[in-house]
Each structure stands twice: as structure tokens, then as C-alpha cells.
Amino acid sequence: MSDEQDPLDATLRTYLRGRADVALPPDMLATVAQRGDSNRRSRVSLFGQARRVAAAAAIAVVIVGVVAFGSTVRPGPGPAGSATPAGSAAPGDSAAPGDSAAPADSAAPADSAAPTDSEGVPSVVLGLPVLPVARARQVLQDGAPRGRALAIAGWWSMQTGLSCAAPRDYKAVIEGWCTATALAPTDAPVMRDDPQVGGIVWDPPAGSLVPRLVPETAGYADLLQGVTDAASSMRPRHVVVVAHIGDPRAILCAPTSRDVCERELVVDAVAWIEGRAIGPLLETDARPPMLTAEQAMSALKRDLPDSTLVTLSPWTREVYGTLDPWIADGVSGFWFARVIPDSVGRDLTAPMTAVFIDEADGTTVTWPLDPPEWTLLAAVHLGARGDIVPEATLAIERRGGGTVYQAAVSQSSMKPATLEPGSYRLVVWSDSERVVLPDPGNGDCEKELDVSAGDVLTLSATWTTGQRCTISVDG
């Protein structure tokens, strides 16, 4: 299987067996039994103790403090009369208690499990008025401009399904899958502690927002992803988040869902969580950045003076595809930042700028980058073959010869590629060795394609049963 003379072989064997040298918790099957029963009864938040503890520890590591950028991280004054105090629901808030979707049988006293009320919720963050959920919904329904930041206070919850089948269709990074997020109105949620579940049961009430969390570009996403204390399970968190709609990554969605993606509310940062103001700097476990955070902020100060920093995080090329498929290969790393220019007036929203800071030379580049005029966006859908999750390789070849793109793809993955206008052949084959699957006569697994300037195309390669696949191109 591998070369026994290779020193790495022995190293890996020792290392991996060390990772595997763990003792099975004695109550594993009993706990599963309890979860299995409970899961049949209701939709609940279920997170195990292990993950809770890990998440609590994660937060201890991640939080590094508030970092001021520019002249200051200043809470700019909200427009007169425009900012409803976040701690109380606005008049007409659709989330009246009667809207609560809490099950009728959840009669346990809410005060035994409910988080504290909204005392201390800031009325302004990053110069933005903090809007209650109902007001934010109204702003969004009234057509908030693309890419403008809103600060919204509410109860955040994030529930991940116990087990989710792979999606039948390709899901872009800002589309939800297997995880239900909610930002609920600031009325204290009615919750109950279900001893059989071993945690808190809570259903977001009607009128909740459904934000999308893309951890790669959301400051302190760990605070929203995980559980912050071991004692309270996945109870909702009282938070203020900064978010926007009209995310440019909507272009990564399949054509049929692009309009929906444009309207997704995408979280940029956690500004406040249960009494704690959260700073904009996000440290990660990515390889040590070549630029320090101070150097990255110096670059921002140089190119975007007098701005308020929303989030700043170092990233490596592994996540390029989720940020922007058109970032040039060869860039070793960059810092990703969102800022709100101080020079512009803030209303209920404020324009937000996203930039990359190239670690090679400290230059800043505004995101999204302009896509080239010629584009093929290959969203590859591989339908499952029974219980087998297929994998395949996608190649794009010039019709005259020469491969211009080749990458492994797994189920429902997205592989963006940019192509000059011309004639190409798209080929998809399964497994690692190229054996183009037999063609029963309908062009299986190979397709010829002419790309014209301005094309944005989506490729679907779909396996059905057996070893047949078909390729279709939409655009």
C-alpha cells in the first residue's frame, strides 16, 4: 500500500495510531438511545457535551480582544429617530408573543432556561443603529441596497441536523444546507429544558430572519457556530450581528437559485453577544500569516483611511474558492477585511467595502474582483449511486488539444474556471484513472462547448445509476 522504506510511513503510523488511542465513553450507546428516542419526537437542538466543551474552549482561544482601526472603532451616532433601541421590539414588530411557535406542550417555566433579557444591548455598533429583527425585516423588504451593512439584534440559533443526506443539488457557499439558522425577534424566547433530550428545546418564532453564516468570511463565526457554555446546550444567544444582502457570491449559485441567493442575508460579524462587545480581529489556525495583523491594518489605513473595521482575518488559498473563484492562483495568502468608510453617511444601513490585502506586498484589492468577460462556472452535481458517494474528475480541454483545467470534484461541489472564448470539450470521469465511461449514445460524460465572451455557464455532471453520467450546460 505504501513504501515501507519511507520514513514518513512509520511517522504516520505512529501519529495516527496515537490519534486513535482514545477510550470509548462508557455511555455511548445509552446516549445514542436517548437521542434516538428524542429525535423522533420533535425538532430539537442536539449537541453533545463533547462538542459543547470543545466550542467553549474554542472561544477562549479565538477571542483576542477589540482592535481599533483607523482613528477609532467608533460607535457613530445613529440618525435621529431612525434607530429603534434594540433592547425592545419596535412597534408593529411581527414577533409578538402570540407569534411564538413554541409547542403548546412546552409548558415548563421559561425562566428556568431562558437567557437574560436584552439589558445592555447596544443601540449603535460600528456607527450603525442596531435594529430589532422586525425593523430589519422591514428594511430588507423595502429593498435594502446590495452590500450595505445592517446591525441587527436578536436571538441567534443554529441547529444542525443529526444526519443529513448529501444534497441532491449543488449548494453554493451562501446557500443553506443541513443547518437551520435563525435570528429571532428580541422578545425573550420561550424555551424548555427537556431532560430526555438533555438540552434546550426552542423553535424560532414566526418573524425570524434566516441569516446565512459563511464562517470563512464572518468575524468570530465560532461564536455563532458553537455553544458557548457547557451548561446550557444550544440555547439561543442574544446577539448583535452585522450582515448584508446582495452578496457577490450569489454568482456561485446555480442559475435557478441565483435570485434567491441575491436575497440571502449574509452575516459579516458578531458585534455583541450577551453583554460582550466583540472586536473585529479574527485569529485562525491557518498557517502563520506573513503579514501581522498590525501590518495588515497599516495597509488598510494607508489605502482606506478613516474607515471603521468590521472584520479582519488571515486566509490561505484553501478557501479562495469560497471567497472568489477569480482570485489568481499563486497568491500565497491574504487578509480579508470588511470596512465601513467613515466618510459616508449612515442611515439604517451603510455601504461596506470588502478588500483583500495581498500578503506578498501588502497591496489592497477591492472585492469582488471584476470577473473576466469569459467565464465558465462549473457546478458539478454528482448524483449518489445507491449509498456510494461518487467522486470524479472534471477536465476542460481545448478542442484542438491541451487541458486547460482539471480538478477532482466530489458530490455537489463547485469548481469555477475561467475560459477564453473558444471551443472546448468537457470531460468528466469517475475515480482517479481516466476511463471515460461508456457512451450509450447521448454524449455521456463528454460534451463539446463553445464559450463566448460574457458567458456564465453552469455545468452539471450527473450520475444516475450504474456508471452512466450525463453533462448538461445551463447559462
Add this chain to the structure above:
Amino acid sequence: MEPSLARGGSARDAASRDFEALVEPWVDEMYRLAATIVGPDDARDVTQDALLTAWSKLGSLRQRDQPRPWLHAIVVNQCRQLLRSQRRRPRWIDIDEPGVAARARVTSDASVAVAERDRLDRAFGRLDADHRAALALHYVTDLTVPQIAVALGVREGTVKSRIHAAVERMRAELQRDGADR
């Protein structure tokens, strides 16, 4: 009270007993496989989720007398899902971990062992779920190639190339890590 996945009916009780009898011999291995791929902090949840999935999909198990590759496949899929949802996470090195202790004995210098373990953790953490699973199944379990193929959801011919690619990726990551420092 005996643990039961389904209460309230004798038929379901019997089914749950059958299920427990089926999976119990392999739970420890499932847990260790999960710990190898996603780390000890998430292994419990991954294993629990895998067991629940196995319970709910028991009908799809064709060879009841050979549940092991099927259970491993479920664990690998749960690991994939978790890693997909947690593309990054801070790391902790626990000097009491067995692997660290073992290497400490070899080097007689715990700080070197921790640094080496940290370097390996970092490199392993950069692998995608499929590469992690391939290495874990190869180096930790004694599954045969056909069984690994089932667990990974690939053809037998792909297993070898997958493991080779994963080893080379580890090598590259370790070299890159060394070059970065």
C-alpha cells in the same frame, strides 16, 4: 434499564436489541476512527451521529453479518459533514495525549514531541476529509482494500491511489510547514 433505541413496543424493542447486538462490537472502532479523522473533541458526537444514522438506515445494510465496512462508511460520511461545516477550528495540543507521550519516550524531550505532534496535527488538519479518512483507515484499522473501498465509497482501484495521494499531501504540507518556519 437497558438502553433501547425504540421504546414502547415489543417489536421495536427487539429491533433495537438486534441493532445493539449488531453495532456493539464495532462501536469502539468507530469511535477511534472518528477520533483519528476529526480529533477527540468531536469524536463522540460524530460517533453518536453515525450510530443514529446506522439505526435509521439499517434497512439498507445488505450483509447483516458484515456490518463493519458499512459502519465505517457512515463514520467517514459523518466526519465529512463535520469537516465541511468546520473548515477551521483552533487546535489544542494535549501533552497527555497518548501519541505525544509515545513520541516523548522516543525523543526523551517532551517539547520536541509536542512540536512534532503539533506539526503533524497542522499538516493533517489541512487534509480534506477524504484524505484523512484514507490515511486513518489504512494506518489505524486492519480493513482490507475492498473494505476500505466500501468505507470510502470508491472503487478498490482508487483506494491505493487515494492513500498515496494523501501521504504525498502530508509530505507536502510538512515540507511547507518547515519552509514557513
